[in-house]
Amino acid sequence: MTTAENPATATDTRTITLLVNGREVTRAVSTRTTLSDFLREDLDLVSVHLGCEHGVCGCCTVLFDGESVRACLMLAVQARGHEVETVESLSADQNDLHPIQQSFAEEQGLQCGFCTPAMVLRAKEILADGRERSDAEVRSDISGILCRCTGYQNIVNAVQNAGRKLSRGANGGAGTHDGVGTSAVDGAETEQATDIDRAPGFDGPAGTEQRG
Amino acid sequence: MKPPRFLYCDPDTLEEAVALKSQHEFDALVLAGGQSLMPMLNMRLAGPEVLIDINGVTDLQHIGRINGTLEIGAGVRQSVLEAHSEAAVAVPLIAAAMPHIGHIENRHRGTVGGSIAHADAAAELPCTAVTLDAVIVVRSERGERQIAATDFFQGFLTNACEPDELVVAIRYPVTSPTAGSAFTEFARREGDFALASAGAVAEVDADGRFTSVAIGVGSITTKPVRARAIEEALLGRAATSDVIKDAARQIGDAVTLSSDMHATSRYRRHLATTVVTRAVAAAAADAQNRSAS
Numbered sequence: 001m002t003t004a005e006n007p008a009t010a011t012d013t014r015t016i017t018l019l020v021n022g023r024e025v026t027r028a029v030s031t032r033t034t035l036s037d038f039l040r041e042d043l044d045l046v047s048v049h050l051g052c053e054h055g056v057c058g059c060c061t062v063l064f065d066g067e068s069v070r071a072c073l074m075l076a077v078q079a080r081g082h083e084v085e086t087v088e089s090l091s092a093d094q095n096d097l098h099p100i101q102q103s104f105a106e107e108q109g110l111q112c113g114f115c116t117p118a119m120v121l122r123a124k125e126i127l128a129d130g131r132e133r134s135d136a137e138v139r140s141d142i143s144g145i146l147c148r149c150t151g152y153q154n155i156v157n158a159v160q161n162a163g164r165k166l167s168r169g170a171n172g173g174a175g176t177h178d179g180v181g182t183s184a185v186d187g188a189e190t191e192q193a194t195d196i197d198r199a200p201g202f203d204g205p206a207g208t209e210q211r212g
Numbered sequence: 213m214k215p216p217r218f219l220y221c222d223p224d225t226l227e228e229a230v231a232l233k234s235q236h237e238f239d240a241l242v243l244a245g246g247q248s249l250m251p252m253l254n255m256r257l258a259g260p261e262v263l264i265d266i267n268g269v270t271d272l273q274h275i276g277r278i279n280g281t282l283e284i285g286a287g288v289r290q291s292v293l294e295a296h297s298e299a300a301v302a303v304p305l306i307a308a309a310m311p312h313i314g315h316i317e318n319r320h321r322g323t324v325g326g327s328i329a330h331a332d333a334a335a336e337l338p339c340t341a342v343t344l345d346a347v348i349v350v351r352s353e354r355g356e357r358q359i360a361a362t363d364f365f366q367g368f369l370t371n372a373c374e375p376d377e378l379v380v381a382i383r384y385p386v387t388s389p390t391a392g393s394a395f396t397e398f399a400r401r402e403g404d405f406a407l408a409s410a411g412a413v414a415e416v417d418a419d420g421r422f423t424s425v426a427i428g429v430g431s432i433t434t435k436p437v438r439a440r441a442i443e444e445a446l447l448g449r450a451a452t453s454d455v456i457k458d459a460a461r462q463i464g465d466a467v468t469l470s471s472d473m474h475a476t477s478r479y480r481r482h483l484a485t486t487v488v489t490r491a492v493a494a495a496a497a498d499a500q501n502r503s504a505s
């Protein structure tokens with residue numbers, strides 16, 4: 001069978017618009033570019049770590065429409081019209097850490113840090129229900145992400161500690177971090193979106209943000 | 213570790229998707245949730261000329277009862293099916309099997325049709341389809357075919373689709389409300405491929421004897437299989453652990469057991485005996501609970 005175009009020579013690119021960490025982004029991408037490479041290389045969101053690029057390690061985990069997915073197993077073009085959140089959205093700088101990040105620091109829930117962005121995002125996803133979790137539940141919840149360093153116990157402690165922090169702050173300070181990623185859909189700048197402007201990864205090339 | 217070049221097509225409708233598959237046949241691969249195909253593309257184990265991305269085809273995303281069956285569109289995400297209370301009531305074996313599929317990160321993207329079409333012997337949904345005599349609905353421009361699950365899975369990553377056909381839905385017979393269901397598997401770590409898995413659906417009478425029993429087994433050979441000899445051995449017998457364990461010992465007699473770096477055939481037989489015993493016992497207990505309540 002032949003195809004209309006020879007795929008070996010075709011430059012198959014698409015222009016996609018999506019919401020990344022609360023900001024609308026428009027880019028031309030090659031259709032074979034993975035979401036993980038797009039986030040790292042086109043948007044400088046280098047918290048998306050590539051351990052295996054075939055779906056085993058989980059270090060490339062991002063939140064896609066609020067759900068954890070392996071970014072190396074998606075094409076960037078599939079994110080068109082969707083919302084992606086990376087750990088860069090959680091804090092503007094190291095003096096303003098998200099409660100989950102604070103907990104990872106306090107509990108030494110990381111050593112080399114390679115798995116940490118994925119673990120933090122997964123923690124954010126599971127802690128959204130405000131429920132307390134046993135060690136076994138947390139271990140099951142994070143089983144999709146491999147950590148080569150910690151032996152997991154400190155990550156489990158960090159997730160549980162973060163859960164306590166978040167429920168304590170449910171009506172207070174910690175809540176200011178909620179809602180990042182849901183704003184600026186139609187170009188309205190909100191406080192959170194302004195925070196993100198300062199986040200590493202968005203100090204990158206001019207024109208990161210293009211509103212259509 | 214990057215996908216090779218391909219021509220990317222993202223049809224909006226089933227008709228367009230089917231037309232593309234008919235046009236490109238062997239040269240096209242269908243991208244559903246990508247949890248198996250994307251690794252194969254990244255590792256260049258697959259190099260299609262054309263990639264047909266069916267994630268935008270909304271016609272494939274329904275779940276509902278039709279004529280005594282639960283029909284699940286091929287594009288339904290596994291995490292959606294897992295959380296679907298109507299599906300869990302209609303076919304409890306599905307609900308029992310879903311949490312075993314990879315990790316939640318995989319199930320957020322992975323689709324029901326993708327897992328069925330990939331036809332991995334270690335995969336949970338194919339095992340449930342074989343256990344329950346599900347029917348796989350495939351479509352091409354030539355029309356629609358319904359293929360029994362036991363005929364659909366043909367061997368190592370091989371299904372019964374012709375090159376122009378697309379899996380569009382899976383129909384599971386609705387399980388009798390008095391039947392018990394259970395799914396058991398053994399994997400070294402949570403989310404790993406199972407080394408042996410078993411689905412069981414059983415009914416027992418007032419004396420605790422099996423009046424019906426269906427057992428599907430995954431991971432022991434190149435495709436999911438029914439354990440017919442064990443089913444026959446159990447019919448009419450009391451659902452006691454000795455009886456079940458004794459019958460389960462026949463597992464593997466009728467097939468060539470897989471042997472690889474993960475498990476020798478002997479070890480697989482041992483694991484399969486164990487998971488079948490546990491699944492059947494749990495299904496019988498579930499059936500007894502259901503008739504008691």
Ligand code: FES
Nearest residue numbers: 052053057058072
């Ligand atoms: S890099 Fe995506 S799962 Fe390992």
Ligand code: FES
Nearest residue numbers: 111115147148149
């Ligand atoms: S801290 Fe090193 S991989 Fe987890």
